[in-house]
Amino acid sequence: MEPDTPPKWPSEETDEARGKLAVVVPLVLALLVGAAAAAYALGWVRYAQGNVAPTPPPAPLSIATVSPAPVAGQQSRTPGKPDQAALQRVMREMVGDKRLGRHLKAAIAPLEGAPVVTHGTGAATPASVTKVLTSVAVLEAYGPERRFETSTTLQGSTVTLVGGGDASLTSNDLDTLAAETARELGATKTVSLAYDDSLFAGPVLSPTWRRTYLGEEVGGITALLVDHGGSQATGYSRDPSLQAAEQFKKALAKHGIKVDGKPVRGTKAGTQLAVRHGDTLREIVEYTLQHSDNQLAEVLARHVGLAAGEPTFDGSTAAITATLKELGMDTTGLVLRDGSGLSRQNRIPPTLLVSALQTAASPHRPELAPAMTGLPVAGWVGSLSRRFNFDAEPGRGRVRAKTGTLTGVSGLSGIAVDARGTPFVVVLMADGFKPEQTLDVRDALDDAMASVATCRCSA
Numbered sequence: 001m002e003p004d005t006p007p008k009w010p011s012e013e014t015d016e017a018r019g020k021l022a023v024v025v026p027l028v029l030a031l032l033v034g035a036a037a038a039a040y041a042l043g044w045v046r047y048a049q050g051n052v053a054p055t056p057p058p059a060p061l062s063i064a065t066v067s068p069a070p071v072a073g074q075q076s077r078t079p080g081k082p083d084q085a086a087l088q089r090v091m092r093e094m095v096g097d098k099r100l101g102r103h104l105k106a107a108i109a110p111l112e113g114a115p116v117v118t119h120g121t122g123a124a125t126p127a128s129v130t131k132v133l134t135s136v137a138v139l140e141a142y143g144p145e146r147r148f149e150t151s152t153t154l155q156g157s158t159v160t161l162v163g164g165g166d167a168s169l170t171s172n173d174l175d176t177l178a179a180e181t182a183r184e185l186g187a188t189k190t191v192s193l194a195y196d197d198s199l200f201a202g203p204v205l206s207p208t209w210r211r212t213y214l215g216e217e218v219g220g221i222t223a224l225l226v227d228h229g230g231s232q233a234t235g236y237s238r239d240p241s242l243q244a245a246e247q248f249k250k251a252l253a254k255h256g257i258k259v260d261g262k263p264v265r266g267t268k269a270g271t272q273l274a275v276r277h278g279d280t281l282r283e284i285v286e287y288t289l290q291h292s293d294n295q296l297a298e299v300l301a302r303h304v305g306l307a308a309g310e311p312t313f314d315g316s317t318a319a320i321t322a323t324l325k326e327l328g329m330d331t332t333g334l335v336l337r338d339g340s341g342l343s344r345q346n347r348i349p350p351t352l353l354v355s356a357l358q359t360a361a362s363p364h365r366p367e368l369a370p371a372m373t374g375l376p377v378a379g380w381v382g383s384l385s386r387r388f389n390f391d392a393e394p395g396r397g398r399v400r401a402k403t404g405t406l407t408g409v410s411g412l413s414g415i416a417v418d419a420r421g422t423p424f425v426v427v428l429m430a431d432g433f434k435p436e437q438t439l440d441v442r443d444a445l446d447d448a449m450a451s452v453a454t455c456r457c458s459a
Contacts, residue, residue: 163224301339
């Protein structure tokens, strides 16, 4: 969406204008005071400032047992069986919300088994909800405790910074690695610097991405990056590997090592000097989902491709699809062009998202749990921290879901705990609306999720 055009203020003011202002300003001020009072009463001030009202803590979600918090006035008990009639009523309300347009696809299911109610057929553009599939696949490929590493090697007088696809590498980590490398170099105080990012292959940018995404939403996808390769605030780098190498050169200088010339691309060779083990995959997945980090999602997707022997865009998406099949999911209708959801060519059936979320919540697949625990919590953390306002407020703390937004596309997929304490998998996918309707659609999705959270949809 284009930013609002800034107002153009007059550079000078005539005497006639000043005379009119003397009469108009008091009237305007009175109107503003009245409007402010009304806005406060209606809750608009709270909405503009975010969740100022106390937000209840999220309903506890133990993946093994899924035991939500007891609802006020009721006894805590085992989650009940779905009430199909109640869920059908909720679905009719969702479908009847004109803000969601004519292309809504939706499904509501228990934590095990087929959806109880659905709306719409076929696959839809998922946007960032794609990250759920990427997360499940990478956790299955490596396990939640896997740590990727960044290291340095020495051959002759050349130090090589070797990228291992660690998406959690920070500037502080790089400085620590430089200090350890300097200690291992001993009396050697002058070196050449190379960097090796050959762990990943193929193009660093997807041909299915819009050019405007580069820098603002994502950067080049490489096996060597520091501080996520950038951010939406500072911009993402087209060449994160070179950026990391240049930063490492400065860090070496800080620790007494002079680097002759500029960093050059090289290959891992010689003896290892130092190594830095990154955060656990569990932590990276949870961060990626909570903050919908496109760069990290693409790095995770590359690791899935690497496990299958082809760490390219096409190899990674094929490996994600294959992994989901191996987990017993029906991937009919699935089209993946990336791991983050930036590609508008992606298509995911709602039923596949239901299966992925159910699998992540299964007590039989605890290694996949971070794909569930990493979901943003309504009114609490991540990309849902400032959502679920007005009519959707009852969903705060009771809805955990992945957001997905592109121009004309909006989705919300995750878990909603109903009024009787029963968790349901809810998938909502809307598209085909005008850009100026984005906020209305987003609010409608929140309302729809909250309707499950307030429903007595189980018996």
